[in-house]
Amino acid sequence: MDQASAFATYPSLKERVVVITGGASGIGESLVQAFAMQHARVVYLDLQEEAGTALAEQIVEAGYPKPSFHQCDLTNIAALQSTLATILQTHGRIDVLVNNAGNDTRHTIEEVTSESWDQSIAVNLKHQFFMCQGVIPSMRAQGRGSIINMSSIGWVIPSTHLPVYVTSKAAIVGMTRTLAHELGPDNIRVNSVMPGAILTDRQRRLWLTDAYKAEVLGRQALKRLLLPEEVARLILFLASDDSSAITNQSYVIDGGWI
Numbered sequence: 001m002d003q004a005s006a007f008a009t010y011p012s013l014k015e016r017v018v019v020i021t022g023g024a025s026g027i028g029e030s031l032v033q034a035f036a037m038q039h040a041r042v043v044y045l046d047l048q049e050e051a052g053t054a055l056a057e058q059i060v061e062a063g064y065p066k067p068s069f070h071q072c073d074l075t076n077i078a079a080l081q082s083t084l085a086t087i088l089q090t091h092g093r094i095d096v097l098v099n100n101a102g103n104d105t106r107h108t109i110e111e112v113t114s115e116s117w118d119q120s121i122a123v124n125l126k127h128q129f130f131m132c133q134g135v136i137p138s139m140r141a142q143g144r145g146s147i148i149n150m151s152s153i154g155w156v157i158p159s160t161h162l163p164v165y166v167t168s169k170a171a172i173v174g175m176t177r178t179l180a181h182e183l184g185p186d187n188i189r190v191n192s193v194m195p196g197a198i199l200t201d202r203q204r205r206l207w208l209t210d211a212y213k214a215e216v217l218g219r220q221a222l223k224r225l226l227l228p229e230e231v232a233r234l235i236l237f238l239a240s241d242d243s244s245a246i247t248n249q250s251y252v253i254d255g256g257w258i
């Protein structure tokens with residue numbers, strides 16, 4: 001975990017109920033840690049039971065409030081809705097939603113079947129809408145809320161080998177913009193974040209060849225690989241009251257790639 005003292009503290013995030021999807025690993029893990037370090041009441045959902053449970057213990061050992069982990073397959077909308085109902089029952093409200101979970105497994109155009117299309121949309125797009133739908137009543141009742149949807153620069157740069165993922169990431173920006181206008185009258189802000197190449201464990205394990213690294217560093221203005229905690233720090237700002245006038249936007253965090 002970062003040195004909390006080296007970066008900003010947001011007083012408005014203290015005690016806020018923050019729900020994060022895909023929080024057990026990757027950027028989501030950094031989000032869980034970053035919000036815990038702000039003393040928010042962090043709740044996170046993920047498929048991975050073991051990693052999710054271990055992360056909560058690690059945060060307690062570091063001296064921060066214990067976040068609450070819910071094992072949930074977000075492609076199962078009924079399970080997502082019942083998990084949200086449990087969270088609302090336990091915490092009474094939801095202040096911040098970070099729709100982070102996704103899966104960038106590579107696929108060719110030829111490989112896509114009707115079933116794999118639906119599966120990819122389910123893991124990259126559909127749950128983001130239903131999470132938003134599920135938190136809106138609580139945010140409306142409070143007259144405020146912040147929703148952050150994870151997109152990607154993948155739909156802007158010339159991406160190949162993951163067409164359904166890229167389609168989902170473009171759709172997330174459209175969804176963000178319409179929800180921002182639907183929910184603005186209730187003082188609920190909706191923004192999205194478009195990361196470039198972020199060095200998570202999965203990226204390191206699966207895609208970080210020397211050739212890919214050279215391509216990334218060649219494209220970026222910053223000549224170093226970007227870290228999950230750097231994305232988390234942008235999202236802290238968008239979740240906090242420090243960004244109270246910001247909605248309907250998509251923030252690129254890519255070291256100057258696009």
Ligand SMILES: NC(=O)c1ccc[n+]([C@@H]2O[C@H](COP(=O)([O-])OP(=O)(O)OC[C@H]3O[C@@H](n4cnc5c(N)ncnc54)[C@H](O)[C@@H]3O)[C@@H](O)[C@H]2O)c1
Nearest residue numbers: 022025026027046047073074100101102152195197198202
């Ligand atoms: N890492 C990058 O370079 C990068 C770049 C652009 C955008 N993004 C986006 O950032 C977000 C996080 O990416 P990441 O790189 O940390 O990915 P990751 O694969 O490292 O982590 C994703 C997390 O989501 C969870 N998850 C996946 N499917 C799930 C499901 N059906 N139900 C519940 N949980 C599920 C996984 O278990 C995992 O913990 C994604 O939306 C991704 O598209 C990442």
